[in-house]
Amino acid sequence: MRSATRSTVVAVGSRDAGRAAAFAQEFDIPRSYGDYASVAADPEVEAVYVASPHSEHRDHALLALRTGKPVLVEKALARNEREVHQMFAAAEEANLFAMEAMWTRFLPHIDWVRSRIAAGAIGEVVTVTADHGQSLDLPDAHRLKNPDLAGGALLDLGVYPISFAVDLLGGKYGITRKGLSRPRMQLKICSSATGGRECRVDWKARANSYYRARQIEYGYIYGYARKWGHCPPGQLRSCK
Template identity: 45%
Template sequence: MTSGSSKVRWGILGTGAIAERFLHGLRAVPDAEAVAVGSRDQSTADRFADRWDIPRRHGSYQALAEDDDVDVVYVATPHSAHHDATVMCLEAGRGVLCEKPLALDAAQAGAMVETARRNGRFLMEGMWTRFAPAMIEAVRLVGSGAIGRVRTLTADIGWRADYDPASRLFSPALGGGALLDLGVYPVALASAFLGEPAGIDARAEFAPTGVDSQVAITLTGNGGEVALLLASIETDLPARAVISGTEGRIEIEEWFNPTSLTLVPRGGEPRVLSFPRRANGFEYEAAAVTELVRAGAQESPRMPWAESLRVADVLDRIRSLTG
């Protein structure tokens, strides 16, 4: 941040639906403001900026990256552009919050982290689920021994997408498929609670374009823990996660953006804990990054570089198994 600036100044790189959702959350963060937007087309940038009352609008990603009135950039492009856009912004001196998945593969993710390290800039993968108060409480409960020793984790996520070979979900060139778009969430969830997997098994079904449309994943931990994960762009799934231990379990509905959890102790009565949102759920991630950038941090303790690299490696290994 520049000396004397009262708010952390955000730039938005990309003008799609995810950028709109992030801005809705960002508006609920008092110490943050969106000051600039970048698009590949000037007219698109202008329309987006008018809609969100953003003063600076750039007709190229490069121009946004070089805007010295921006402290941190939210990269909201399709997956295939994450690496290049992030590296460009980091090299230009901006911090970056890059939408998940951080990159198409572990090699790209490693290069992005190395660029952030070399330039002394902030970088975080946009794993917004990690910052939801309900998920933070789930981590605290597990760490406190509330459900004993974790033995299993189940999580699914999916919704039916109309088939369009040119869309980002079904286009190989845009990094499409259920695993990268949705499966990254349960893989990251398993990583948060089980750590580095000792074993991985996976099966997938494929769309006509060749991207995976459904993927089923089994991860095993070093202590015999088992995670069963499912992601789909063919059907609407319940979006339910259950973390089970030797002394109880935690159930989370709509776990990717939760507002409550249920603690079910072994032999005891279930207890529901509620965490109403202030906006749409993105505000927690936006607030955390805002404070980290203000403090001059390079990475987040809740979603550190090592964690993103581990998740990227697991995704690579899953794809090698599914073909």
């Protein structure tokens, strides 16, 4: 942040005052607090980045918004649609900025893909598929795996392929779920709201994620004219 922007980190908060102080010392931050309300109330804080466990995102974002501070919230934005609506309703009411910190949407090659799709390079996008897998050798209580902290294949890792698909498709889509055990997630995103009914022929995107198997992470974008394959480390392949 210091090297790439004109912003300055002026305060940090944690449930543990000692951890907050240690973080502040390591990164040369002027003030640290043992709670989040004090960060939001600090008069020198002009905006808040929420990086707490996903289960706390809604409450911490509302805390900042209600003290007049715009927020950038780490992905995944919240645990469910209801919490997201609450956050954006509070931001709209206060006329404040609120956004999910989905960093992959700002990668240069993703920006290039969007611009090429907008220019009609592959015709109308008809289908997107994406996979994301990690081998997480962590205890079940860890936040990345603990569903009580909004961890797991859907609420943590799954946001990457879902965001990729929705970003490129745009609009509103219905979602059906399959295989939502904690280690594995599979979603189908339909071209119209389905009210929870199964996507059959109508599906527009498929998103998979796993946390017990490291796999090749990829995304494919299918248009009427071409198919693009996006594979690490940022390579993009096109074929007729």
